[in-house]
Structures are given as structure tokens and as C-alpha cells.
Amino acid sequence: MAPTDRTYTISQLAREFEVTPRALRFYEDKGLLTPRRDGMNRVYSHRDRARLQLILRGKRVGLSLIEIKEILDLYKVDQRAQAQTALKKYKQRVVALEAQREDIDAAIETLTDSIAKLEEFLAKPAPAAAIANARAFEAEAKKRLEDAH
Template identity: 65%
Template sequence: MSQDLRRLERTFTIRNLCVEFKVTPRALRFYEDKGLLYPAREGMNRVYNHRDRARLQLILRGKRVGLSLSEIREILDLYDENDGGAAQMAKSLKKFRERIAALEAQREDIDGAIEQLRGGCERMERQLSEIRPDLLPQADDYDQVLRARLDGTPDAAHTA
């Protein structure tokens, strides 16, 4: 048996995935309730395989880009159903394209927001460099931001 097959056959407990993706068990069960996941059972306990893990990744990515769980479910379902005939697939294709258009619009929004914030930053930097240059954050602070983004903070958008 090849390594690849063994990797594909590897399974995960609910805790495994919770730790890996930093979500609570409650969240995973909730996603299952809503039909976004359907792990196997071993006795009472849930057993997640690679496919389940991949779906979870898609769920979390979808959330980060602002999709609701029902929207995410739609998309996941489309991925699944695509063996069920050509008409179904054509429908999926259309939905995919709509999603792409929506995401591209959202990207533009983000770019706009970034630009706006950058403008504010520049104004403040100019002001500060005139009146209190000592308060201007130096390279240190940038490093800190970079470090935060690189290790352990994949989802900095939710300060809640």
C-alpha cells in the first residue's frame, strides 16, 4: 500500500480537526446539523476522513470571504452533485460564475477600503512627522505585524 493511499485513508477525530483549524466541537456538529459535513461513525463517535477535512477547509475559507453557511452549503452541494447529469452541471457552472463575479466585486470593495485607509495613514504620518516624529512607529512594528500574520494568526480579520 502506497504512502499516498495511506494518507488518503487517514482519519481524524473531532478534536483533531478542532485543534488543527481552531474551531470548537460545537461548530463542527453545527455544520453537520446544517448538512455541510457528514462524517462517518464508529460506534457513537464521529470519524472524519480526508474528504471531510477538505470540506471543512472550504467551509472556513467561505466564511472568511463572507459567505453564509447556507451559501457555502449550496456550493459544496454543487461540487457533489456534479456526477448527476450534464444539466445539473450546467446549472452549477452558472452558479460558480455568479459567485466569482460576487467575489470579484468584493475584492474591489476591499481594495477601495485599503486605499482609503492608506490615505488616512499617510495623512497621519505626515502630521506626526511634523509635530511628534518620536511617536512614529518604526520597523519594529512592521515586523510584529508580519510575524503575527505568518505564525498562528491565519484569521486576523475577526477581532470580535
């Protein structure tokens, strides 16, 4: 049997790609996968397996299912057009991720500054505690002075 003739059950693909069978059924409902049926069982082809790889790769880079479907649908028609569309989507995603990274870096810088200021503040005795300590010291000193006389 040629590798392209091999078939897979829903459990096999779910296990291989570490997704749930429900996720595979969801992708089927959305028209992203088209397994054939053998009675009540879904039978996935090598093509379905390759499409699942592309779906999961697209999700990892943050593409929506609609964008992934656009890319997959082009595969039937023109692989070159599919590659161009994927390239465009990936470049757009890189720009979006770089903007997110800038936001994350700014948030980290703000939080780091806040942490340093809070640690500095907490390293100093609290004013109320300092006053309480001074009063306790004063009371102890008065008591000792009275005991000494």
C-alpha cells in the same frame, strides 16, 4: 486501506485544520458535514475532510455559510455546476474585496495625511507654552535687571 477509505476523529480533523471541535459540530448542525456515528463518537470520512477544506477555503475568501452550502450541495449533483457556481461566487467576492481595498486605501491616505499634519503641529511649540515661556523669560530678565541695579 485506500486514502478514500480513511476515517478521522473530530480531534484529528480539528487539529489538522486548526479549528475547534465545536466548529466541526457547528458545521454538522448546519448540514455542511455529515459524519457517521460510532456509538457516541463522530467518524469523519475522506469526503467530510474534503468538504471541510472547501468550507474553510470559502470562509477565508469571505463566503457566507449559505453560499458555501450551495456550492457543496451541487457537488452531489453536478461537479461542473458546482465549479460554475463557485466561479461566480469567487468572482463576486473579488469585486467586493477590490471595493473594500479601495476604501481601505482611501482610509490609509486620509490617516497618513492626518498623521503628518498632527506631527507638524506637535513639532511647533504650543501657543500656551510659548506664552508661559515668554512670561518666565520676562520675569527672569526683570529679576536679573533688578539684581544688577
